[in-house]
Amino acid sequence: MTTFEAGDITLHRVREHVWEMPPEGGMRVPARVFASEALLEEIADDRTLQQLRNTTHLPGIEKYAICMPDGHQGYGFPVGGVAGIDAENGCISPGAVGYDINCLTGDADVRLSFGRKMPIAELRERFEDEEAVVAGDELTESELRLFTESGEREVFEVETETGRTLRSTGDHPFLTPDGMVELDDIDEGDTVYVHPFEGIEHESPEEFTVLTEDDFADEDPQLVAFLKRHDLLPLKSTDEAFNRLLKLAGFHTGDGAFSGPQTWFYADSGDLETIREDVAALGFTPSRIYSRERDHEIDGNEFTRTEYSVKVGAHGFKQLLLRLGVPDGSKVESSFTLPSWFDRLADWQRALYLSAFFGAEMSEPSAVSNTNFYCPKVSQNRRTEVADAGEEFLRGIAEALDSIGIGTNEIERFEAETDETERLRLGVQSDAENLVRFFSTVGYSYSREKERKAALAVQYLRRKEHVIDRRAEIASEVETLADGGTPVSELKDRYDINERFVERSAWSGRSGRPRPPAGFPTFEEFCESTEVRENLTVPVEVESIEPAGVEPVYDIGVEHDAHNFLANGIVVSNCGVRMVKTNLTYDDVRGREEELVDALFEAIPSGLGGGGIVEGSGDTVEAALERGVDWCLEEGYAVESDLAHCEDEGRRPDADAAAVSKKAKDRGRNQMGSLGSGNHFLEVQRVTDVFDSAVGDAYGLEEDQVVVLVHCGSRGLGHQVCNDYLRDIEEAHSGLLSQLPDRELAAAPAGSQLAEDYYDAMCAAINFAWVNRQLITHRTREVFADVFGEPWEDLEMELLYDVAHNIAKKEVHDVDGEDRELYVHRKGATRAFPAGHPEVPKAYRDVGQPVIIPGSMGAGSYVLCGGSESMNVSFGSTAHGAGRLMSRTQAKDEFWGGDVRDDLRDTNQIYVKAQSGATIAEEAPGVYKDVDEVVRVSDELGIGDKVARVYPVCNIKG
Incomplete structure (x- = not known):
């Protein structure tokens, strides 16, 4: 395979496991995907590739945007995405780092x-x-x-x-x-x-065929072929096209005409634009909007107005409408009623037809007095011989409205001014509750002015009824309290309402609902003072x-x-992973798994809520943000070797706590030393395989050894930092935002104050994440000491390594033979620096930085070392995990938490404990990609080389 097609995206195979999307349409650089063919099929299942393409539009992006083998759809920037962006002339993007979704x-x-x-x-x-x-x-x-x-x-x-x-x-x-x-x-x-318009509850329509080829047997075969080609034949009740046709048929029945093969619609110019859009969506070509001056006379008053119209010249469009029940010729002389299939439609489909008909024919909302409304009415003239059909038509409308709780008046029928013609009229009942339901669920389509007035009417009536309801509550309370002996003078002081109202409620009671207060605005005043936006x-x-x-x-x-x-x-409208070694073997733990998992679950806070190992005061949070693991060392939660085996020695010097909002600090205050939820976990593991003995020796890993993996981040604090700056950047740099294909890639130009502030705040959040994992490590050491009866130092519980995930870091990389400082954005990716790189800790510099790749809790994880090719092809990066195959919601539908837990224990001897069964279901082994395949691709590309494989013993989750 040399190319891979995914919708409108074509990937070209550059070499084994490397696929490229060439630049086009605003892409500044190519996009590359590192994946086997099997992984590529999974990556292409969602919006990952589209999001990767969008990423290439970021200013200053260098070489190419990258998707790692574990890539999957994110929010704005794909998870598993890497981008190196010029730190002087480019930008920094919170969306390319990661942030929370609010709920x-x-x-x-x-x-x-x-x-x-x-x-x-x-x-x-x-x-x-x-x-x-x-x-x-x-x-x-x-x-x-x-x-x-x-x-x-x-x-x-x-x-x-x-x-x-x-x-x-x-x-x-x-x-x-x-x-x-x-x-x-x-x-x-x-x-x-x-x-104010709410709509009608969705229900799946009954599926039936509305029109077939047989309905067009007498038409030109080319017309039938056109309709079939545009998926309009056969036409089913569940087709999206049918929903558009319902609206167009309803409006045309009210204010349309046929002339030869042409179909005409008459409305205001803005409303006709909407009609044109629906016609075009069906595959037909509407005309431009025509206008002409027309003279009119009403009650002896002559005036001129501009009439606007649109025509559809396609004969097939006319024939569709006719067969859907739209009347042809003079509507006054027609015996048309509602279509025969109308009663089989879902409520919302009937409302589509009616709202369009009302947009053409029904009177707009208007007040009969200061606060009360006329009933909206629809009228028809029919010749006497077809007036019964007209009454049937209106009765069908009344029944359809009644089915969704909207009351109507009796149909009026009387002689019209023209001989042998009758006037028929149907009105919607004018009580406030009924009008609100009508305007907010059916209302008017293709009539912007009526929609605008309906929006105002709904708000006015709701506000009026809300005020009256409150006055009724007060009246009832006053009457009850007065009957119980509370002086009226005291009640006047208690309620912020007219004193006369209190007196009447206390002394004479009320026979009906109160009226609005004297100062309540009229509908006309409300309309004048209330803005309705476009x-x-x-x-x-x-x-x-x-x-x-x-x-x-x-x-x-x-x-x-x-x-x-x-x-x-x-x-x-920050995360990472660390591994702690021990000198225990699997035999030392076997038989004690349940005791160990229970002790860890009790000792280490987890889940969405608050609660941490350390009670975070303001000073504590500030110190953690500024000094990272240095603070842990000072407070006795870390030892010197922890710093030596941590990325950046556990402290980002660019961190500035002052750049972190109070809200973010408050969110982190009670979460210091907690796992959180989602895919965050603590897992006791055993080393099953060592693939590179020399590197394994340097890392202190051997087969059957017990290790502990901690995967979590900066909790709510890091999410809040991203949210805060994303919104600020959207506002301050809207010009840059308008040039990007996705709002969620909002970025601050390098050198701008917001870029500097965000970078400083993000570095502080990284420090907080390191502190969080260090505190969990400290508590884990205490648990192991209690369970196994030896000091943790004697168990040799030393940190192997801690590496950050969702971050953007200033790093120097070779770009076209020149060393350049870049913001390297890694969202769901991890740093993987090779042997000899000066930023690799001294203990590992000869072999390369440890890279930890968590898999699912049923498949195991991997330890890699930074590959020799990582700096050349991936900005020193590799995958950060197995990568999800399905959403959490889908996972809960596919798996039952209790079954997953029992299967892992009984079949794999893996003990899992979580806050809920749903959490276990969300993280079931089947939810994730094949971690072996992800690591194989990384290893064969030379960006992260296999060192060891580890397998779960027990696991705790949020």
Whole structure:
């Protein structure tokens, strides 16, 4: 195989295990993938290659962007990605290092395409097939690229002044007038943006064939061939094209016409653009928008207005609409009713048709008095002989609305002004609750002005009803307290409300619901004072933010640059590994695995929540950020040899604690010495194979030896650092951001203040991660001493090595024969410097830096040494693990935690303990790629050479 095709990406084989994507379309350098053919098939299964291609657009990127053999889709930058970027003329990107995704509770309704909504938790099985609604410059739809599910986290309930609520983690961003702001930084009285249209709950439609070739038997075969070629024949109720046709058919029934083979639509110019988009999406070519002046007379008043129209010249389009039930000729004389298959549709599909018909024919929201509304009405004129069909048509609409809880008035039928013609009229009941449901679930399509007025009406009515509900609560409380003897004077002081209201509630009670207060605005005043943005979002004040317990949380990622979505109508939007040696053999541990795993699990905090080995005061966190493992040495948590066997001796001198936000420090304060969750773990292992005895001797490894692997990072502190700077960089360097194909690659230009600050903060987070792993090592030594009854020093529990993963470091590399300082971004990759490199610790300089590659808890891990070719082909880097094959959500569907745990114990004699069975399922051996294959590729490329293989004995997870 010399090429590999993955969608619109073609990879060319450069040599064994090296595949290249040549530069095109804005790529500054080629992209390279290091993989066998088997691994390449797995890498191509998600968006890894597209994300790698996007990475090549970063300014200053040198040589090529690289995906390691364990690569898989990340957020912006692929996991397993490496990029060397000029440290003087390039940039530094938090997205290429890694950061957290913030989350919502599972019941948050996400607005989807075609007027649907679905709880975010239910998207796990279908997110790749869905599009979410995004509030960009205009309301649009975007494919989903990620679905994440996390364990239980503390959540807060936000309630707006209109009564709308949403529960999220404190770090989830909400759209405000100042841009995206995390909930923790939003106060009561602040403004957020909402979209009042909610949509209808998704349900899978009944699948049936709407149109077949037989329906076009009398048409030109070329027309049939065209429709088949564009997947419009056969037309099924589950086709996306059918959903677009429902809207177009509904609107045309209201405000369209046929002329010969041509199909005409009449609407405002902006609305016609939307119609044109839907027509084009079906494979037809709409005309430009035509305009002409038309004279009109109503009640004796003459006036001129501009009429806009669009035509579709394709005869096949007209025939589609006709066979879908759109009337031909004079609608007044037609006997058309709703299509025969209309009742078989899902509620949201019926709403698509109706919303478009209402966009053409129904009156817009308007107030009959200061605070009450007319009922929206749709009217038709029909000749007397077909008036019964007109009534049937409106009755079908009423029944469809009733099925989704929207009440209508009786159909009115009376003689029209024209002889032998009857006027038929259907109105939506005008009580507030019914109107809100109508405007927020069906509303109007292809009519921007009506949509805008409906958005205002929903917000106004919700706010009004919310105020009345609160006044009713106060009235009830006042009446109860007054009956119990509380003086009215005291009640007047207790409630911030009109004194006369308190008196009436206390003395005479109330027979019905209260009215709005005297100063409540009229609908007209509300419209004048409330902005409706181009994307139809409106501002609303936050009324309360309250703790709401602990729940599992979820998030999605969208393709669109706006990087937001609608949830309940509200617009929302460092790691490493170390290995510790012992002088124990597997025989020393066998039979005591359960005792050991229980002791480790009890002693070392794990999971999503807080709690660490050290109680972190402000000074403690500052010291850890500034001095790294030096601080551990001073405090008695480390020995001198720990520093000697740690990358950079456990301290980044560029670290600046002042560059780390208070919020990040607070997140790290109670997590010092904790594993966290996800793929982080502590594993006791035995060495099963030594492939290179000379390097094995230098590393102090031999077969049957027991070692301990610790894989974790800087916990919430490092994630917060990335989040903080990502948002700042997006705002300060929007010009650079606009040149990149993915917003999540947001970067600060080298030499800018933000680039320097972020680098200093990231180095501080690296120090914190080293401290975290050192504290876990300290506690592990204590556990081993207790379990085996000997001091840890006598057990020779020395650190083999500690290497960081998700980082960007300033390093000197050869670029075109010249030494250049680069920001080497390694996201889910690890440094692998070869023998002789000055930054390799002296103890290992003759053989090369130790490289630790964790595998799954059922397949084992590897120790490598930095390969001789690493500096030439991979910026001194190699893979950092096996790499995931499936998402955590998919893993939990595929595996049952209890079964995985029992199988590992009974079949492999591996003892696993975790906070929950779900955590074990998420990390099941079948979730990961073949670590043997990943390491084979690394070894054969010469970027990381095999030294030893280790196999799990027992494992603890968050």
